[in-house]
Every structure is written in structure tokens, then in C-alpha cells.
Amino acid sequence: xxxQDKIAAVHRYVEAFETxxxxxxxxxxxxxxxxxxxxxxxxxxGIDAIVAFYEGALSSGVKLALTGTPRCAGDExxxxxxxxxxxxxxxxxxxxxxxxxxxxxSMRAFWGAENMGS
Amino acid sequence: xxxQDKIAAVHRYVEAFETxxxxxxxxxxxxxxxxxxxxxxxxxxGIDAIVAFYEGALSSGVKLALTGTPRCAGDExxxxxxxxxxxxxxxxxxxxxxxxxxxxxSMRAFWGAENMGS
Numbered sequence: 001x002x003x004q005d006k007i008a009a010v011h012r013y014v015e016a017f018e019t020x021x022x023x024x025x026x027x028x029x030x031x032x033x034x035x036x037x038x039x040x041x042x043x044x045x046g047i048d049a050i051v052a053f054y055e056g057a058l059s060s061g062v063k064l065a066l067t068g069t070p071r072c073a074g075d076e077x078x079x080x081x082x083x084x085x086x087x088x089x090x091x092x093x094x095x096x097x098x099x100x101x102x103x104x105x106s107m108r109a110f111w112g113a114e115n116m117g118s
Numbered sequence: 119x120x121x122q123d124k125i126a127a128v129h130r131y132v133e134a135f136e137t138x139x140x141x142x143x144x145x146x147x148x149x150x151x152x153x154x155x156x157x158x159x160x161x162x163x164g165i166d167a168i169v170a171f172y173e174g175a176l177s178s179g180v181k182l183a184l185t186g187t188p189r190c191a192g193d194e195x196x197x198x199x200x201x202x203x204x205x206x207x208x209x210x211x212x213x214x215x216x217x218x219x220x221x222x223x224s225m226r227a228f229w230g231a232e233n234m235g236s
Contacts, residue, residue, distance in 0.1 A: 003232055040192020068185060068198050071211045071228035074158020078211040078228035080186055080198045093189045093196040093211060095228075110189035110196035110213075114121055 001098050006077040009096060009104065010070045014081070020058045025051060030103035037109035061085060075099075091115040119216050124195040127214060127222065128188045132199070138176040143169060148221035155227035179203060193217075209233040 009028055016024035026047065029035075035044040035053060044053045062085045070079040076097045083090040090111050097106040127146060134142035144165065147153075153162040153171060162171045180203045188197040194215045201208040208229050215224040 003230060007232075038191040039194055069209050069233055071209060071233055072230040073156040073228045076157055076228065078196070078213075080211065091187050091189060093198065095196075095213075110191045110194065112121060112190040114125075115187055115189055 001075065001100075001102050003072045005102055006072045006096070006098065007070050009098070009102075010066070010077060010079050013094075013096075014064045014066065016054075017058060017062060017064045020061070022051060022055055022058060025054045025058075028104050029107075030099055030101070030105045033103070033105050033107070035107045035109075037107065038111050039108050067091070087118060089117045091117070119193065119218075119220050121190045123220055124190045124214070124216065125188050127216070127220075128184070128195060128197050131212075131214075132182045132184065134172070135176060135180060135182045138179070140169060140173055140176060143172045143176075146222050147225075148217055148219070148223045151221070151223050151225070153225045153227075155225065156229050157226050185209070205236060207235045209235070 012024055012028060029047055029050050031047050033050060035050050044050050062083050064081050064083055066081045068080040070077050076095055078093060078095050080093050083092055092109055092111040095108045096104045099105045130142055147165055147168050149165050151168055153168050162168050180201050182199050182201060184199045186198040188195050194213055196211060196213050198211050201210055210227055210229040213226045214222045217223045
């Protein structure tokens, strides 16, 4: 998978939140994908569970803003961003792992209480 | 493992480069640790191979500067930083995974050609 395609996936992900468009989530994730958000908690397994998870996140109205350049390596990309809503923010780093078809098969989100701000 | 201990490990890692002190590397990594730098390449397996890898890196004179807050989650911490040397820089995100003794058992470094600057 080309670096530019991984970076495009990151920007589409930001756009999904910007436009609250669940169709973009369905287009990014593989049917058998897993989402671990935050890392260390139970994963959402499969596209149906993942869509349910994001429907909640997107309807909450939070937006994402990249805070650095995506780092592409191997079949993966790591990217730093801030989750923003009125009166709150969280600094997060996500890792997307892609399959041979260019779909995200694994998302892991790194953040904790110490990353929350106002 | 406490969040503050993971964050302290990140700062010790930055200090290892600042002072070119291989003793800090030996103190951070578990005997059976693996280092994948960058992600997608062959891993350095075990403390001897890891020390040899860092001896090269530390003697090159590069320094690290955090570019955001470490994100702690589960047994891991993700942190964004810049590798700096005269005339070059690389934006990187590292993931440390810790064992029950608080030693790093896995390091994965995310960066690619598009993250290099001057």
C-alpha cells in the first residue's frame, strides 16, 4: 500500500468526524476489523460493532484535528491528533493497520486521563 | 504500571540520547525485548542486539525532542517526537510496551521517508 493512500485514509477519517458521515467509516474499515479505543479495553469486533461505536462518537459532535504529520511504516500509519468538543479536548495517537486491499483491519487508540484538557 | 512511571520511562529515553548514555538503554529494556525501527523491518531481538543498535544511534549524536504529550493506555505508551541532527530531522512516533516489572518489552517506531526534513 502506498504512503499517499495511507495518508488519504487518515484525512478521510478526520473528514468522517467533520461531516458526521458514517458512510466514510464503513468505507475505511474491513468487515473483520477490530477497534481498541482506548488501548487496554475490550475491542469492538467486526464492522457492525465498529459502526455502532462510531455512530455514538459521530453523533456526539466531536471533531478531530491532526497535531502532527502521519507516520507511515510497514502496513501501518500512526497519527497524532486532538479530539475537540466545546469545553473539552483529548490528545490521542491512533494506529491504523491495513490489509492487502487497503482497508483498515485494526485501529488502536492511545490516550488516558492525563491527555484530557479543556 | 502507573501512568507516571510510563511517562518517566519516556523522559529517561530522551535523556539517553541527550547524554549518549547506553546505561539508560540497558536499564529501560527487558532482557527479552524486541525493537522494530522502523515498523515493517526486521526486529532487534534481545538486549544484546538492542544495545548494539542503540550504540550506533547514540554515537551518531542525534537528539530527541518530544513534540506532544505521551499517551498512556493499557500496558503501553505512545509518544511523538522529532529526531534531530545538524541538517536533518525525522518526525517519529514510538510505542513502548511494558512487562509486569515495568521494563520495555517491545518498542515499535513509526516513521517513513515523508517524515524527513532538514
